[in-house]
Amino acid sequence: MSVETATFAVSWVSEQSTGTRALQKQQQLNRFLAEVERRALRIAEIAVRDRDEALDLVQDAMIKLARKYADKDDGEWPPLFYRILQNGIRDWHRRQAVRNRVMVWFGRGNTDDEYDPVASAPDPIGRAPEQELSNDEAMQSLEVAVHALPARQREAFMLRTFEGLDVAGTAVAMGCSEGSVKTHYSRAIHSLRDTLGDYDE
Amino acid sequence: MSKSNDKFADKAKSLFDDSVDSLDASTLSTLNQGRHRALEALNTGPSPLWRWAPAAGVTAAVLVAVLVTLEEPQVVDTMPESVADMEILLGEDSIEMLEDLEFYAFIDMLEQDGDVT
Known part of the structure; x- marks a missing residue:
């Protein structure tokens, strides 16, 4: 075998290996996003109270994760993904605040796009009507109460309870210390219990 | 206190999971499209802004x-x-x-x- 042939063979094998790794990474990312996207959507929806806006936020977060952090270990993806999503949600709230100030300046409120819990209630799937109604009502009450929490408490509660991130992962996602996560989560759950009761009454 | 907090969190999680399972087909389809756009972005590399x-x-x-x-x-x-x-x-x-x-x-x-x- 000539030197040129050997060099070509090594180069070809290297390219094949790189291509295989890229494909594996793409498949891993696809699995991760498919697994997390629906919960992420509901978390974003509870935070911004608008499904279309939530869909945009989740899609942006998925694209940013793919562009910036695809080469990270897949174990690091959940907190990174939720950090991107939470930053997107915070930016959305800032833009809304500015928009509302501008609307007030021009004498227009935002009454036309207020959240309609009936319109945005999830579609029913295979449950007894009474149970379905009861759960839907309970979820709507929970959504309202969670949305009413201060932003950091809301983030801590949703990431810990709904997404199931541990304290360390939640701290990465929120960009704060683990101690802060514990404080925010504790305050959130006490506030929610005060508002909603314990569900067993 | 911690036990009652856990019980509350479990119930909240259960309600949340039900709402996730109840997402309609149109929403799921939009999510699916968004995921595929993200996977396409994986192949295009860094943000277009940086390319400029x-x-x-x-x-x-x-x-x-x-x-x-x-x-x-x-x-x-x-x-x-x-x-x-x-x-x-x-x-x-x-x-x-x-x-x-x-x-x-x-x-x-x-x-x-x-x-x-």
């Missing part, structure tokens, strides 16, 4: 060069005016004229009286 960075740098450099070039003639144009002003102020004739102001005023007065032919 070199072009933006060149554009900024050209802009600065154009501004500097346009600024220079103004400086050049103002210099002769200043020099001309100084020449007028410092020219010998002008100083002589200033010294003979009384004489010129006298001539002017004669012209008005008609004494000068």
